[in-house]
Amino acid sequence: MELAVENLAVSRGGVPVLEGVSFTLTAGQVLILRGPNGSGKTTLLRCLAGLQPPLAGTVSMPPEAIAYGAHADGLKSTLSVAENLKFWANIYGTGEITRAMNDFNLTHLGARPATNLSAGQKRRLGLARLLVTGRPVWLLDEPTVALDQASVKMFADAVRAHVAGGGAALIATHIDLGLEAAIFDIGACRADPDSGAALVGAFDEAFE
Amino acid sequence: MELAVENLAVSRGGVPVLEGVSFTLTAGQVLILRGPNGSGKTTLLRCLAGLQPPLAGTVSMPPEAIAYGAHADGLKSTLSVAENLKFWANIYGTGEITRAMNDFNLTHLGARPATNLSAGQKRRLGLARLLVTGRPVWLLDEPTVALDQASVKMFADAVRAHVAGGGAALIATHIDLGLEAAIFDIGACRADPDSGAALVGAFDEAFE
Amino acid sequence: MPMSLWQYANPVKFMALSAKVLPWVTGLTVLTLVTGLIWGFFFTPGAVNFGTSVKIIYIHVPSAMMAINIWIMMLVTSLVWLIRRHHVSVLAAKSAALIGLTMTIIALITGMIWGQPMWGTYWAWDPRLTSFLVLFLFYLGYMALWAAVENPDTAADLTSVLCMVGSVFALLSRYAVNFWNQGLHQGASLSLDKEENVSDVYFQPLLLCLAGFVLLFVTLLLIRTRSEVRRRRVQALEMRERMADG
Amino acid sequence: MIALLIRDMRLSIRAGGGFGLGLAFFLIVTVLVPFGVGPDTAILTRIAPGILWIGALLACLLSLDRVFQLDFEDGTLDLLATAPMPMEGAVMVKALVHWLVTGLPLTLAAPLLATLLHLGAEGKFWLFVTLLIGTPALSMIGTFGAALTVGLKRGGLLLSLLVLPLYVPTLIFGAEAARRGSEGMAVTTPLLMLAGITAGAVALLPFASAAAIRINLR
Amino acid sequence: MIALLIRDMRLSIRAGGGFGLGLAFFLIVTVLVPFGVGPDTAILTRIAPGILWIGALLACLLSLDRVFQLDFEDGTLDLLATAPMPMEGAVMVKALVHWLVTGLPLTLAAPLLATLLHLGAEGKFWLFVTLLIGTPALSMIGTFGAALTVGLKRGGLLLSLLVLPLYVPTLIFGAEAARRGSEGMAVTTPLLMLAGITAGAVALLPFASAAAIRINLR
Amino acid sequence: MVELGKYAGAVMSAYGLSLLALALLTLVSWLQSRKTKAALDAAQARRDARKAE
Ligand code: HEM
Ligand SMILES: Nc1ncnc2c1ncn2[C@@H]1O[C@H](COP(=O)(O)OP(=O)(O)OP(=O)(O)O)[C@@H](O)[C@H]1O
Ligand SMILES: Nc1ncnc2c1ncn2[C@@H]1O[C@H](COP(=O)(O)OP(=O)(O)OP(=O)(O)O)[C@@H](O)[C@H]1O
């Protein structure tokens, strides 16, 4: 199992943002995605998750192997913590939520409606979703936002357990997670406005 | 100018969360609010900002002196960056936005609609709002969420300039901002369910 | 300490007192209501214009009066909550709503059933009927708002504000509807200052039924308010539990 | 898909949302009509089937913007799109839930409310039948409109604007059948057309809606 | 407060939201009525004032849930509540903007749309006048309902349920005055009542609405 | 039985429906009362247990 990205170019809102992105992520590996604000991390992850087509380049792995954790957690405020998680477990056909609840220290909050959680508790619930997808590759967009230090450690442990079990994770983050991980900086891949990917498939390709 | 909080008790969603909170914040000072997820930082800040009445205790300063920066930034996605900021400047009667735009490196984004910003850019815009309020005391709830390291530094500089000019700031955060600041940990102020704040003014006071 | 009515706004005192009076009120209710209805149903003659259908009056009129009076009671108790912050007061308003709604429905149903033989139609856009329909909507809205807001104190405040504003508009629509259509419905024949009151044969059992409905309201109100107080107390205890385990 | 069905039903009932309230809106529109046009019985009887159909249509319409919007705003739609479930299935479920919490209760309540507008027994029967056949089409078409406008802030009124013209044929055949029925005339043709629209909408629109959502997420 | 006014006007126009679309909804309701009740001129003329009033009322109603909801969701309302502006003022501005982007355009368009329903010149004039006097009350009352339900997920339909009974007197006096006017009868009493309701609503409801918002933010 | 004549249907259904509504209301109120009482007892017991710890 390997996620190989080759010479990828992606756009956001019609504007090419990245080009020439190439890296590989193999089973058992964690890759940290770095880059300043607005450099295109979210855009890249959305593309890999299959939410938007690339402008150019290839991705070796179908979106079916990927679990995507976005900026927003997709929680339903009127459903309880357990109901929220159970829903995703059923959608992904795994059905089992006890371990996820345990790993993210949510068990005692099980019956609480999601609206009554604090920011960090909501985030923990959003991350627990990853465990119930049962998918091998995790794409995470700033997963530790709003987490306190204990929770960050809890998250790092979950990632470690996941890759130890043959999974892989690609994590966009600005902070240090304390994981043994390779780092991929997309700062260097900024799309050049006057050439390359910016033109592929763009409206004005024919004008140049 | 001094924000003195004495023996404050606050509740969230009808549940007392903190009691016996006491601290003072004087001009020129930064106070960092620490506490694990769900300990009541947001609740305390909302109360100080005048959004909810305290259960007990006193706050020496009227909400009119306070600028509150919440988890959410209150941006209008169809307005441009400059328009968003200009609006708050007018509401607070200051009217001047150039410095704020400069300090948070937003000038080149001025005409961009807020919906087309990345997560960190949105946050920078939300923080720039503080500068246009012209108010002396800043209450900030995890201001650096989604910011990259350069932006965190930019924010720390802004705080430093603010307190140097006689302002003060109370900042709830989980990370290290690199500011010379006192630390106030609210972990110790958790409300006791069977006595104290839990009873003041609560419905079942009479039952105990 | 000066004794006053307000002390029963203390939930503990209220629970103690209501537990004592409840059996008596219940007994009295059953007695009055059963006598009144049996008297009215079995032992009154038919009337000139109405024939035997006049017997519907023993349910129709009391329920119609209660429907209005309960709303007024809710208005008063809501104001007490807004001004003096007595929880029992607003919980009583909450408990009364479903009773008021049932009374409104009963008045509407009996009226509609009566309308078919009397006016040849189940429904006419008569002022009294119409304003009852509006009242029905107000009850629904009030209850829906209670159900929709989670925090009990917030819900109490919001529903009280709605009750105040709603009362003003209910009055306005009553006037509007009057102006709009003269209507088919009977005038007020119960008023005491009128010469031509209904004859005693109908009047006495009707009074008894009226008393029965009032007592029924009091009984149900006590039962329901007690439930609400308990529910509120359970909520408070559950919150303590939540605090205890973070 | 059953998980989605259960969750959505739970959400609409839990929030005090869709269920009782779609009905309440229908009730209130029906009540407003006499306030607006006055209490004249003959006129009310005459316009009753049409007005009730329009009322049902508007009640459906009002609840449409919530079909996808909430899921979009909190990020669920992104996550659903990456989940192992065809988007077509999700759309079908959404439309089904919308019908269960609005179309069906409306249909059941319509005969009762018709009393307020002095509609006769036969009129009530045909009103019920036409709504039963027609409301699934309303939900399906509405879901398509909701899919087109998902992600647009203030999409609500734009949604109405897009959907209402699509509703016109359903309304015409439905109201016409109900009116003919209430006046004792033959109803076969409009009724068949109505059934045809519903069948067509259920068979084809899920694909269009799923495509629209995928495009909007991009 | 002027800053808020400008911003809200800009938002409603920019998003393609309130402005054109409230109007479009009104247009479509008016167009649907002949489809629903059939093309009989006498009947359409007779019910025109009432139907147009109901259409205007529904168009107002539909746009209500956005009065505060968007500001609540993105946190603006919290920030506004801590800003140096009385909440009563904010509420007034919100109601004013709502009227400017729905009530006023509706009023201006109503006489045109009345043509579709065969209303005569006098009827159009009185329709215009009554809407001009009555729609501010609709916006004000609606803002109160929106303030009560701000923060409730799926508050939209609950909002309709709360607001519609409050709209009843305005509708009755408005439609009655318009109908009397179109039939050449005296309109003074209902017109005065209508003006009274508007004046009362503008004078008193901002306080109730501001209180409701403060309670909801707590 | 009293003789109701041609109004029998109307009178009987009016009484029947109304009494049914009142009975339902009473039943609901009573059931709620029992339910809340049980819930309160349970909650109180849980709290006593917690306090005893
Ligand atoms: C849905 C239909 C109806 C509604 C909502 C309705 C409502 C009311 C109301 C509100 C009252 C006044 C109670 C009070 O004094 O406060 C009343 C009284 C009364 N109604 Fe009806 N009514 C309806 C239909 C009818 C019909 C069809 C009849 C018989 C022809 C009728 C006969 C009476 C009589 C005789 C009284 C007593 C009048 C008095 O003594 O004050 N009602 N009704
Ligand atoms: N919806 C959108 N439409 C158009 N442009 C957008 C949109 N969202 C983001 N952008 C722009 O696309 C670029 C890349 O944004 P992206 O969100 O991928 O950045 P990011 O690396 O995730 O940043 P952050 O660390 O702040 O989250 C930025 O310049 C941003 O301004
Ligand atoms: N809307 C709400 N209704 C009821 N309870 C709530 C609500 N929001 C938060 N809570 C609860 O109140 C407590 C304090 O929450 P608060 O948001 O103040 O925590 P916090 O310190 O800001 O946490 P975080 O670091 O995760 O943001 C938590 O136990 C939380 O579960």
Ligand SMILES: [Mg+2]
């Ligand atoms: Mg990002």
Ligand SMILES: [Mg+2]
């Ligand atoms: Mg917080």
